[in-house]
Amino acid sequence: MSWFNGFEKIVRADAPLREFTWYRLGGPARWLCLPRDENELTALLQRIRENGIDWRVLGKGANLIVRDEGFDGAVLHLRGPAFERVEIDGPLVTAGAGADLPTLVRATLDAGLVGMEVLAGIPGTVGGAVRMNAGGRYGEIREFIRELSLLTPDAEIVDKPASEIDFAYRHTNLAGAIVLGAAFALEPGDVEAARRRHQEIWRAKYATQPPMAARSSGCIFKNPPGDAAGRLLDETGLKGTRVGGAEISTRHANFIVAGDDATAADVLNLIQLAKERVREATGIELQPEVEIW
């Protein structure tokens, strides 16, 4: 009997993951799990834990490198209506973990709410963005979170106010809990100005970063305190450096772009090489920002 007895409809064995990632690289998941609602997710997580299986949650794969060997465990993909819901009631906005962040940002503007436009141009799901405290120089998602709905490692669903969550730069301490959804508190305001800001940020990103269509995972390294990884990589002369089919973007040195013949190993080797070069040149130890499975 397999560990997923009774869950056969929602568990696929040896499922390719590449098409689930922006990089379109890497191997399969030993198991890809597609729970249809929170109850199914809870039951599945319990079963996964009872069987000592390693697991991860997959969002839109925008900040993810899957190794060529794939992931030897269970990948939980929260998609479908139960996880993608978005509700806007006055200034209160709630969204499921699987909701698309750029779509949510636009929906808040359409509802006359301002603030979230600073998250323009950040791809991914609400769950992924919350977990990574997604953001950039214009703002971070933590600024808008009022409450999170979490599935704890003990398979309990709890609501936690933002004040009880540890948010840091591109990091949230959720102690092994899965984000099910988030409630945001926004304000009505000058929507036309917010829309202009939204467009300006998109334009600024378009001008300085590889196009959204390029195969990348956004920034590879975190900015070290008081400095910019992109600047350090650029000054070390790394733009255009290639390993196999992967190249350090000639536009923004903190992006690695995958060509047609790239493997995940090419990207990972290039990350290693860039890290070593920056360490040799500056003594600074860059830390990856991207998730690596």
Ligand code: EPU
């Ligand atoms: N720079 C260079 N050369 C480069 C790239 C950048 O000299 O090739 C310099 C820039 O001129 C600037 C500084 O480095 O003085 C910082 O660059 P930028 O303004 O592009 O911002 P960033 O710190 O590299 C951060 C986020 C981005 C986010 C932008 C805009 C990190 C690691 N990166 O980039 O996030 O899009 O701000 O909000 O925090 C991501 O998370 O995947 C990501 C791309």
